[in-house]
Amino acid sequence: MTVGTTSKPLRVLIVEDDPLIQLGLEQSLSQQPNITIVGIAEDGYIGVKKAQELNPDIIVMDIGLPRLDGISATQKIKANSPNVHIVMLSSHTDDTEIIASLSSGADAYCVKGASTDSLLAAFAAAKDGATYLDPQIARKVMDRLKPPPQSENTSHLSQRELEVLKLIVEGKSNPEIAAILYLSPNTIKTHVRGIMNKLSVDDRVQAAVVALRSGLVN
Numbered sequence: 001m002t003v004g005t006t007s008k009p010l011r012v013l014i015v016e017d018d019p020l021i022q023l024g025l026e027q028s029l030s031q032q033p034n035i036t037i038v039g040i041a042e043d044g045y046i047g048v049k050k051a052q053e054l055n056p057d058i059i060v061m062d063i064g065l066p067r068l069d070g071i072s073a074t075q076k077i078k079a080n081s082p083n084v085h086i087v088m089l090s091s092h093t094d095d096t097e098i099i100a101s102l103s104s105g106a107d108a109y110c111v112k113g114a115s116t117d118s119l120l121a122a123f124a125a126a127k128d129g130a131t132y133l134d135p136q137i138a139r140k141v142m143d144r145l146k147p148p149p150q151s152e153n154t155s156h157l158s159q160r161e162l163e164v165l166k167l168i169v170e171g172k173s174n175p176e177i178a179a180i181l182y183l184s185p186n187t188i189k190t191h192v193r194g195i196m197n198k199l200s201v202d203d204r205v206q207a208a209v210v211a212l213r214s215g216l217v218n
Contacts, residue, residue: 009036010123013056015047015073016040016089017065021112025060028116035123044068051077051084058123061106063090063097071097071104071171078105085126087119098137099208100171103217108132156198157216164191166217169208 012035016022022040029035038054041047044065051059059077063070074086087108088101101109107126110118111134118134125132157165160181167177174192178185196202199210211217 009034010058010127011036011038011054011056012058012060012123013038013047013050013054014040014060015044015050015065015070016060016062017042018062021062029060029119032116032120042066044070044073047073048076048080052080055081056084058126059084059086060119061086061088063088063092063101071100071106074101074104074106075170085123087122087126087132096171096205096208098133099205099212100169102131103169103208103212104171109137110134111136157195161191161195161198162216164188165195165207165211168192168195168204169211169217 012029014022014025014029014037016025022042026037026040030037038056039050041050045068047059047061047065047070048068061070061074065073068076070088070090074088077084077086082105085107086105087110088106089110089112090097090101091112098109108122108131110122110132114134114136122132122134163181164177167180172180174185174188177183178188181188192204192207196204196207199207201207201210208217
């Protein structure tokens with residue numbers, strides 16, 4: 001599969017800390033006639049800096065990066081350069097991580113070890129303004145994203161619960177939320193239980209889905 005038919009190649013930045021995966025991505029993508037690798041970054045902070053300096057068309061972004069994780073780096077890059085397309089790359093298929101990645105502004109989610117064709121399909125979808133999910137996780141995620149039962153209580157969340165919900169959508173853990181909001185972990189647990197009860201959901205991923213679909217969090 002090729003990406004586009006225009007003479008102007010896609011400029012791709014690779015943000016990945018594993019040298020072997022870096023090399024594999026660089027070699028496989030460099031062989032594509034319509035792709036130019038413009039840079040490689042080893043952590044999230046360098047990735048954000050190079051994204052500003054190089055202004056790539058596509059960023060292949062690992063999630064598990066040192067210093068600044070890929071989800072946080074994606075949020076920063078999208079805030080500065082919303083037109084840059086970001087393809088998340090991860091060895092995990094955890095629901096919460098996938099939802100957090102997409103809510104951070106990522107355009108695609110691929111599992112590490114995916115074929116070059118899969119990456120190129122993700123590039124093409126991102127270019128066209130679509131969202132691409134690796135076939136390994138697409139069905140699982142679509143099942144999760146089925147509209148949940150509507151709750152009459154979505155508008156009854158307190159301001160504090162909305163703050164907690166926003167951080168859940170961003171993929172933050174309870175201890176991380178507690179630190180950000182200067183509250184105890186037990187208080188956060190209470191808020192999370194209250195949120196799930198009011199939204200009529202069973203877990204944090206479903207709460208994140210309801211929040212995104214209902215516009216409670218954007």
